[in-house]
Amino acid sequence: MRILLVEDDELLQRALAAALAEAGMELDVLGAAEPALDALSHGMHDLAIVDIGLPGMDGLALLRELRRSGNKVPVLMLTARDGLDDRVQGLNEGADDYLIKPFLLPELLARVQALIRRSQSAASSRVEVGPLAMDIASHEAELAGQPLTLTGREWDLLLALVLATPKVLAKRKLADSLSRWDKEITDNAIEIYVSRVRNKLADSGVTIRTVRGIGYRLDLVPA
Incomplete structure (x- = not known):
């Protein structure tokens, strides 16, 4: 808190x-x-x-x-x-x-x-995209029914993408959602966090797509 x-x-x-x-x-x-x-x-x-x-x-x-x-x-x-x-x-x-x-x-x-x-x-609310579920109130995430461990910034990034689904989330808007009130986050840092979360979602059926020149979108991966 x-x-x-x-x-x-x-x-x-x-x-x-x-x-x-x-x-x-x-x-x-x-x-x-x-x-x-x-x-x-x-x-x-x-x-x-x-x-x-x-x-x-x-x-x-x-x-x-x-x-x-x-x-x-x-x-x-x-x-x-x-x-x-x-x-x-x-x-x-x-x-x-x-x-x-x-x-x-x-x-x-x-x-x-x-x-x-x-x-x-x-x-209190629970949001889901395919196998990914996030409980906003308890600050817990699950992937295919198993706990998904996220850092604070990773949680903020993934939640922003989940709430935007199926729309593309602009990189600048994503950066704003991760920035603290007194410290902005850089575009390079956004890319690092996206890479980390994408790795944690690997082979799960859901992934973060890069939409060139715009931002990112959470997508389901066809079986």
């Missing part, structure tokens, strides 16, 4: 980052709303933890812009404001949960895990 923490208090940043990392979660940390909006627009995060009292654009304004753009990433709001009106406003703006400072780290972790489980349950 990849989480974006938007918090300007450096002490709290470090404490939360340590707790979330210990719980096995990947974390990106930002201290302001504007770069957070950009980061979240790339769809790489499973959850955002957002402090209301941010400098400049506050957390509620960030949340408002996020939902206005159609982004449905779960958002846990952190606030020192304990007034009911503030909490109601945040929930009306599209917050999924609220945590009032000061709070205990176990409570934060419990709420984070609950939001992620809820999100995964809502988005």
Whole structure:
């Protein structure tokens, strides 16, 4: 799970980052709303933890812009404001949960895990192309009924191709799906990942076809 923490208090940043990392979660940390909006627009995060009292654009304004753009990433709001009106406003703006400072780290972790489980349950789906099956919620893949081991980037690449089937997926769009919000992937790297996944699919009845000058397509191989 990849989480974006938007918090300007450096002490709290470090404490939360340590707790979330210990719980096995990947974390990106930002201290302001504007770069957070950009980061979240790339769809790489499973959850955002957002402090209301941010400098400049506050957390509620960030949340408002996020939902206005159609982004449905779960958002846990952190606030020192304990007034009911503030909490109601945040929930009306599209917050999924609220945590009032000061709070205990176990409570934060419990709420984070609950939001992620809820999100995964809502988005749970299994997609199949011939002998290949991918479970988006559990992040597991099978090939002819056997587990298929994939790295994170290999999973992202193969899932993008599966979801695009039977259409051709442009190389640039494929690169975008593998890029992290703060680091783009090169065309050469795409070719390396395609080669690795193609090897893992060898002799299975499904393969990745190169469509010259355009991109890639997942194809069934005739028996």
